[in-house]
Amino acid sequence: MEQNAHSPQAPRLLSHDDLPRLAFPEMNAVHEDEIDLLNEVLVLLPQAATYAEARHALDYRLQALLDHMRTHFSREEELMRQYGFPVYPVHKGEHDRVFAELEQVIADWQTDSDMAALRHYIHEVFPSWLFQHIASMDQVTARFLAEVTQGQR
Secondary structure, eight states: OOOOTOOSSOOOOOOGGOOOOOOHHHHHHHHHHHHHHHHHHHHHHHHHOHHHHHHOOOHHHHHHHHHHHHHHHHEEEEEEETTTTTTTTHHHHHHHHHHHOEEEEEEOHHHHHHHHHHIIIIIIIIHHHHHHHIIIIIIHHHHHHHHHTTTTT
């Protein structure tokens, strides 16, 4: 979805229905919360190019997304360690990579206000990664966690 940085068009929002469903319900709920935060950022992006109040709101929501990702990844990694998930290092490595990438994109935005770069990452790169990550790494992790915790939840 390509848009001019000052485009007044409403963004295409992400839907919970588009998320791959996982065998571990806690993970589904976290991903839905993430989609909600991402949608809030998507709504603010077009306004932030023009309005200072929207810029402040965008900065706040970007930080909330980053904080949510930190908590999400930490909790998921804790469960993987607790139950001995065999490919934990690979999954954690992907979390670390994407978290650092998102952190850098936000820092760059706060430094140089490059709306086009932020828009590209938030509209294209991050959602694509998120859906692919859920459908692959999280799918395997959720099946493992559902099996090892069966009867405990």
